[in-house]
Amino acid sequence: SPQLWHLSVNGDHPVVHRLANDAQIDVWGSGWDHAKVLVERSEEEIVSRTLRDADISHHIEIPDVFTLIAEEHKHMDERRRRRKKRQISGPDQMDWDSYHKLQDIEGFIGWLNATYPNLVSIAPAAMTDERREIYIVRVTDPSQQGPKKRIWIEGG
Numbered sequence: 001s002p003q004l005w006h007l008s009v010n011g012d013h014p015v016v017h018r019l020a021n022d023a024q025i026d027v028w029g030s031g032w033d034h035a036k037v038l039v040e041r042s043e044e045e046i047v048s049r050t051l052r053d054a055d056i057s058h059h060i061e062i063p064d065v066f067t068l069i070a071e072e073h074k075h076m077d078e079r080r081r082r083r084k085k086r087q088i089s090g091p092d093q094m095d096w097d098s099y100h101k102l103q104d105i106e107g108f109i110g111w112l113n114a115t116y117p118n119l120v121s122i123a124p125a126a127m128t129d130e131r132r133e134i135y136i137v138r139v140t141d142p143s144q145q146g147p148k149k150r151i152w153i154e155g156g
Contacts, residue, residue, distance in 0.1 A: 004062035011035040015054045
């Protein structure tokens with residue numbers, strides 16, 4: 001598994017460029033006083049020697065990048081499982097500034113329908129090519145008389 005190294009040198013240093021051009025490192029980030037680079041296990045010795053010869057100090061920031069990614073995936077899977085346990089999403093999970101997954105949006109609409117059944121109704125309208133239902137959500141006040149305005153919102 002590759003490692004993430006912290007080099008104590010400007011990311012524009014010629015040695016950093018040469019190692020990157022020779023595909024011995026992958027620069028993940030840099031600043032005026034450092035560079036963060038991904039180093040494959042097979043390249044560790046030559047990269048370490050090159051840095052030592054150039055008098056560039058470094059330390060290993062993440063010793064096993066793939067293990068860290070796997071742990072993050074486990075964490076994300078656990079969050080997904082917890083979310084699935086909650087059948088109906090409440091309003092506290094929704095806002096206008098975040099991207100929401102279709103499952104979360106449908107859960108929120110289900111919550112609206114369960115909380116305000118006299119105002120919100122849901123009806124299936126069609127199926128997508130992926131075999132997912134498309135819903136019509138009707139928000140209306142039945143106590144209001146006369147013709148009512150209609151607003152169509154399509155998201156994709």
